[in-house]
Amino acid sequence: MEKTPQTEPRQSWTFSNDVNSEIRRAAATGIYDIRGGGAKRRVPHFDDLLFLGASMSRYPLEGYREKCETSVTLGTRFAKKPIELKIPVTIAGMSFGSLSGPAKEALGRGATMAGTSTTTGDGGMTEEERGHSEMLVYQYLPSRYGMNPDDLRRADAIEVVVGQGAKPGGGGMLLGQKITERVAGMRDLPEGIDQRSACRHPDWTGPDDLEIKILELREITNWEKPIYIKIGGARPYYDTALAVKAGADVIVLDGMQGGTAATQDVFIEHVGQPTLACIRPAVQALQDLGMHREVQLVVSGGIRTGADVAKALALGADAVSIGTAALVALGDNDPKWEAEYQKLGTTTGAYDDWHEGLDPAGITTQDPELMARLDPEAAGRRLRNYLNVLTLECQTLARACGHNHVHNLEPEDLCALTMEAAAMAQVPLAGTNWYPGKPGF
Amino acid sequence: MSTTLNMTEINLREVNSTLQDAAKAQANAAYVIENPRGSHAVACGLDGPLTVTVKGSTGYYCAGMNKEAAITVEGSAGPGVAENMMSGVVTIEGDASQYAGATGHGGLLNIKGNASSRCGISMKGIDIVVHGNIGHMSAFMAQKGNLVVLGDAGDALGDSLYEARLFVRGTVKSLGADCIEKEMRPEHIALLTELLEKAGADAKPEEFKRYGSARKLYNFNIDHADAY
Numbered sequence: 226m227e228k229t230p231q232t233e234p235r236q237s238w239t240f241s242n243d244v245n246s247e248i249r250r251a252a253a254t255g256i257y258d259i260r261g262g263g264a265k266r267r268v269p270h271f272d273d274l275l276f277l278g279a280s281m282s283r284y285p286l287e288g289y290r291e292k293c294e295t296s297v298t299l300g301t302r303f304a305k306k307p308i309e310l311k312i313p314v315t316i317a318g319m320s321f322g323s324l325s326g327p328a329k330e331a332l333g334r335g336a337t338m339a340g341t342s343t344t345t346g347d348g349g350m351t352e353e354e355r356g357h358s359e360m361l362v363y364q365y366l367p368s369r370y371g372m373n374p375d376d377l378r379r380a381d382a383i384e385v386v387v388g389q390g391a392k393p394g395g396g397g398m399l400l401g402q403k404i405t406e407r408v409a410g411m412r413d414l415p416e417g418i419d420q421r422s423a424c425r426h427p428d429w430t431g432p433d434d435l436e437i438k439i440l441e442l443r444e445i446t447n448w449e450k451p452i453y454i455k456i457g458g459a460r461p462y463y464d465t466a467l468a469v470k471a472g473a474d475v476i477v478l479d480g481m482q483g484g485t486a487a488t489q490d491v492f493i494e495h496v497g498q499p500t501l502a503c504i505r506p507a508v509q510a511l512q513d514l515g516m517h518r519e520v521q522l523v524v525s526g527g528i529r530t531g532a533d534v535a536k537a538l539a540l541g542a543d544a545v546s547i548g549t550a551a552l553v554a555l556g557d558n559d560p561k562w563e564a565e566y567q568k569l570g571t572t573t574g575a576y577d578d579w580h581e582g583l584d585p586a587g588i589t590t591q592d593p594e595l596m597a598r599l600d601p602e603a604a605g606r607r608l609r610n611y612l613n614v615l616t617l618e619c620q621t622l623a624r625a626c627g628h629n630h631v632h633n634l635e636p637e638d639l640c641a642l643t644m645e646a647a648a649m650a651q652v653p654l655a656g657t658n659w660y661p662g663k664p665g666f
Numbered sequence: 667m668s669t670t671l672n673m674t675e676i677n678l679r680e681v682n683s684t685l686q687d688a689a690k691a692q693a694n695a696a697y698v699i700e701n702p703r704g705s706h707a708v709a710c711g712l713d714g715p716l717t718v719t720v721k722g723s724t725g726y727y728c729a730g731m732n733k734e735a736a737i738t739v740e741g742s743a744g745p746g747v748a749e750n751m752m753s754g755v756v757t758i759e760g761d762a763s764q765y766a767g768a769t770g771h772g773g774l775l776n777i778k779g780n781a782s783s784r785c786g787i788s789m790k791g792i793d794i795v796v797h798g799n800i801g802h803m804s805a806f807m808a809q810k811g812n813l814v815v816l817g818d819a820g821d822a823l824g825d826s827l828y829e830a831r832l833f834v835r836g837t838v839k840s841l842g843a844d845c846i847e848k849e850m851r852p853e854h855i856a857l858l859t860e861l862l863e864k865a866g867a868d869a870k871p872e873e874f875k876r877y878g879s880a881r882k883l884y885n886f887n888i889d890h891a892d893a894y
């Protein structure tokens with residue numbers, strides 16, 4: 226008897242195993258999924274751009290020999306004491322509470338050795354980071370947890386957080402498990418309860434009020450400190466223009482791949498625009514107002530390599546900021562903890578339950594035993610090394626394009642591999658002189 | 667003896683730096699500010715003992731982030747008066763606009779008139795006494811401290827409240843999510859007596875009702891999802 230041919234079992238693209246597992250999880254718990262990290266879906270990114278390099282019409286600079294500057298000054302518009310960075314990469318704001326004290330110390334050590342700044346986060350300023358950060362940016366957030374004028378005065382810059390790329394329009398949530406006595410004390414809340422961070426500032430609502438808020442912050446700090454405004458990648462053209470109007474010295478623009486300590490997965494994956502799509506509109510807004518380079522633009526969300534840094538600068542940013550990559554450099558998601566990741570039902574590279582406080586690498590936890598796994602000095606050195614590599618790579622690319630300062634990188638140095646990236650970055654599709662939306666076509 | 671700073675003659679920066687330096691000098695000096703004409707951020711960021719009397723009404727964020735100083739506004743105050751105050755006493759003889767005492771950590775904010783919406787929003791330890799009424803969404807997400815209202819409270823009082831205590835003598839239009847009326851125990855009467863006395867308020871503690879958190883939203887629970 227001949228067997229009837231059977232079709233292969235076919236998985237659905239729409240109802241994939243991944244999707245079905247989320248449906249089962251939701252059905253079992255009744256709660257949306259909260260996690261850390263940024264968008265995991267593939268979106269058009271810096272990988273979809275290439276540098277052209279020098280050629281007949283442009284000569285390159287000698288690698289390692291000829292000077293290629295990397296310094297950046299942030300806060301030249303109004304602040305009496307702008308921030309002077311040696312490299313165009315800063316450490317993004319990450320809350321104490323989501324990160325341990327030693328992790329904050331390691332970030333401070335690494336950043337300081339590399340000549341750049343680090344940033345506080347929701348939950349206030351800790352001695353670990355103030356003590357180890359030569360340049361520390363103090364975040365002014367909707368929750369105002371731990372906010373006090375003494376810390377404001379001992380910061381080197383102030384960052385008013387309006388939004389984050391991972392969750393434009395959303396607040397935060399630090400789950401009860403991570404609320405130890407110290408974290409609770411800093412936030413003026415009881416131990417062990419979920420701490421919701423508001424999505425909106427309590428004492429201003431729009432750009433007109435924000436302008437007055439910034440006046441107050443400047444009056445309290447003697448007009449010394451640069452004031453940054455951090456926005457999520459939502460409406461980059463208008464948000465940038467309004468931030469300039471509100472009196473920002475620096476704009477921090479965080480795209481949808483930007484990490485978070487804990488947010489609903491549905492928010493992380495479905496709200497906001499990719500980093501690549503945000504930069505040109507923001508730069509356009511600055512140019513339209515005659516403020517490009519006068520108000521500095523810091524871009525974040527998915528920066529991993531010196532190529533990403535160079536591409537962001539070429540599109541018009543003054544500097545970039547890193548969160549997730551800095552944590553990985555410290556030791557987050559390191560394969561050496563694979564056995565423990567397995568026990569937590571995950572694997573190296575995919576571990577994102579940072580809000581649960583069980584981080585095997587001892588970074589996103591408040592558990593004293595786990596925390597002790599991170600040596601802040603060694604981790605700080607790893608971060609310094611990594612920052613140096615980002616800078617060297619960025620310089621290498623800038624020299625190859627013939628530039629003696631990384632800020633001289635420009636869109637003309639780039640082409641795009643995909644139509645999407647060409648449209649978003651407004652640089653020609655490789656092999657053409659055209660990008661979607663280009664005037665005159 | 668007090669020093670007068672006239673805001674028709676000197677600008678905000680000068681006024682504030684004079685006051686900030688005087689506060690830092692710890693000399694307990696007295697200053698009078700004339701013609702504030704609704705200026706924003708007047709007498710903000712003071713860090714030390716100082717007495718400031720503002721002759722007129724102020725704009726946004728008057729006495730913002732105050733530490734130790736005693737600031738009196740002989741007029742009304744705009745939005746965010748005494749926001750994030752740490753300590754000291756701020757007195758408003760007239761009315762206060764939105765977000766009075768927002769996120770305040772300590773000290774006393776004494777409002778002789780009415781306060782608007784979101785009074786005491788996100789407060790973190792401050793005491794606020796309002797002799798008149800307060801507007802809607804007051805004490806939203808209030809964490810710590812005491813809000814005392816001699817008049818009435820608007821809609822959604824104490825929404826998403828944490829551990830702050832709310833005392834209202836008049837009516838409450840509605841309570842926000844997770845805010846409930848609570849028993850007035852002797853310790854609350856004692857606390858209220860002290861606060862009313864400090865604020866020079868002529869009211870009997872027994873006339874007030876106390877409101878606080880039901881603590882049902884403290885840890886996420888799907889059975890309370892409609893309250894989120």
Ligand SMILES: Cc1cc2nc3c(=O)[nH]c(=O)nc-3n(C[C@H](O)[C@H](O)[C@H](O)COP(=O)(O)O)c2cc1C
Binds near residue numbers: 263323527546
């Ligand atoms: C663990 C963690 C905690 C964070 N906490 C904050 C915070 O408190 N405030 C804030 O503005 N952004 C916070 N962020 C976002 C970062 O500041 C930054 O926008 C983002 O990480 C940049 O994207 P990247 O992670 O792809 O580099 C956090 C990010 C991470 C990974």
